[in-house]
Amino acid sequence: MIETSEVFNQESEVKTFDPKHRKTIAKNMGKYRASVASGMTQYENHELARSRASFLKSTAILNLDKMLIEWEQKFTSRGGKVVWAQNAEEALLAIGQIMKSAKARLVVKSKSMTSEEIYLNDFLESQGIEPFETDLGEYIVQLAGQRPYHIVTPAMHMSKEDVSELFHKHLGTELTNNPEELTMIARRLMREKYTEAEVGITGGNFLISDIGGVAVTENEGNARLTVAFPKVHIALVGIEKMVANMLDLDLFWPLLATSGTGQHVTVYNTILTGPRQEDEVDGPEEMYVVLLDNGRSKLLADKEKRQALNCIRCGACLNACPVYKNIGGHTYDTTYSGPIGAIISPQFLGLEKFKHLSYASSLCGGCTSVCPVKIDIHNILLLNRKQSVEEGMNNKWEKLGFSFWKTAMLNRKLMNFGGSSIKQWAISVMFKNSWSRRRQEPILAHKSFNEMWKSGKRSA
Numbered sequence: 001m002i003e004t005s006e007v008f009n010q011e012s013e014v015k016t017f018d019p020k021h022r023k024t025i026a027k028n029m030g031k032y033r034a035s036v037a038s039g040m041t042q043y044e045n046h047e048l049a050r051s052r053a054s055f056l057k058s059t060a061i062l063n064l065d066k067m068l069i070e071w072e073q074k075f076t077s078r079g080g081k082v083v084w085a086q087n088a089e090e091a092l093l094a095i096g097q098i099m100k101s102a103k104a105r106l107v108v109k110s111k112s113m114t115s116e117e118i119y120l121n122d123f124l125e126s127q128g129i130e131p132f133e134t135d136l137g138e139y140i141v142q143l144a145g146q147r148p149y150h151i152v153t154p155a156m157h158m159s160k161e162d163v164s165e166l167f168h169k170h171l172g173t174e175l176t177n178n179p180e181e182l183t184m185i186a187r188r189l190m191r192e193k194y195t196e197a198e199v200g201i202t203g204g205n206f207l208i209s210d211i212g213g214v215a216v217t218e219n220e221g222n223a224r225l226t227v228a229f230p231k232v233h234i235a236l237v238g239i240e241k242m243v244a245n246m247l248d249l250d251l252f253w254p255l256l257a258t259s260g261t262g263q264h265v266t267v268y269n270t271i272l273t274g275p276r277q278e279d280e281v282d283g284p285e286e287m288y289v290v291l292l293d294n295g296r297s298k299l300l301a302d303k304e305k306r307q308a309l310n311c312i313r314c315g316a317c318l319n320a321c322p323v324y325k326n327i328g329g330h331t332y333d334t335t336y337s338g339p340i341g342a343i344i345s346p347q348f349l350g351l352e353k354f355k356h357l358s359y360a361s362s363l364c365g366g367c368t369s370v371c372p373v374k375i376d377i378h379n380i381l382l383l384n385r386k387q388s389v390e391e392g393m394n395n396k397w398e399k400l401g402f403s404f405w406k407t408a409m410l411n412r413k414l415m416n417f418g419g420s421s422i423k424q425w426a427i428s429v430m431f432k433n434s435w436s437r438r439r440q441e442p443i444l445a446h447k448s449f450n451e452m453w454k455s456g457k458r459s460a
């Protein structure tokens, strides 16, 4: 069986040298950078905002047990129903039962990475239920038979020409390179689906403890329609999305918008606190929130890495990462890609299988410097590497190499053994098929510093 890491290496090689991919990503990332630069002008002191956000999220994560209970009490007091799902299987089982009692045939969905995490669409299809993605980017990747490329912009890897061809192939529409026309094509199709669907599924950007609410952020208004039309609404939310009170959103909403897309604030920010009440004119008859753990408690128990749960999924670290920009989102083959994916995927899905993601980093710290909640991303990558070594997951060649290196480094005679030509030869043999395939080998000095020092001559 081919190792996940081998597939990752092969895919990385292909994507990095794919000129079309490079061009599309460079263009879209360029637009993102310009937009963020303009969005940042709303902050007098962005650093302070980041520090406050980091403190508030860390406090919420440290008090998660109490806040979740408080949140549940408030939410159920308004008629909402709560499902605690320890893993994907429990979440799918509960959703399957809700679908049965709603006699669901069609489900409209707004963008939700947690639904990707539990492979919800595959499950619904296996039950004979059509899942219909209503976020434009999600709809595009669903039509293309792909998974999201990016946690904020799922179809970032596709140009408008690609989308036009996709629509032409699957929907029989005329080819057009006009983004507005392309949007209208999808929108016309979606309108009908909202009114036909029995169930609407959303994610949730924040759980608000003091009011028992779920905050949903989006730019297209599709999440609101997903909640408003069907009789049943399910919000599938990771337990770590907690904030202590509603006023905290004053800080988090703009931070999420600016880091995610460069906007001052996202177009639609909705707070949902339960099903339709007697004095309300719209909203679902039933509202469920599925609180998903799926590895989060395990991460919470790890003092050094639990700050990864502070993530508000803005995607900024992906856009800052030189590795992500070259290999692209699909290469990671996980729901969460880029730097944040590289730190949480091994924890959620198993370190043994996904530890290679923590090595796919230049450790430049670009991710850490843009993170709006100040997660120490590049150092957590190192902690994952350390854990994998401590748990004996590194292969025998790596172990042998490091043990040899350590022995030599601690022994002056061994370090001087053979002179520079032997060492140069050893480097070219050892790294011929890896580092040196695309880079110039380091050229060693003719004499080592130690040799020069001993001879009293200060030049090689």
Ligand code: SF4
Residues within 6 Å of the ligand: 259, 310, 311, 312, 313, 314, 315, 316, 317, 318, 340, 367, 370, 371, 372, 373, 374, 375, 377
């Ligand atoms: S780790 Fe930070 S930068 Fe990356 S997605 Fe999460 S909040 Fe955004």
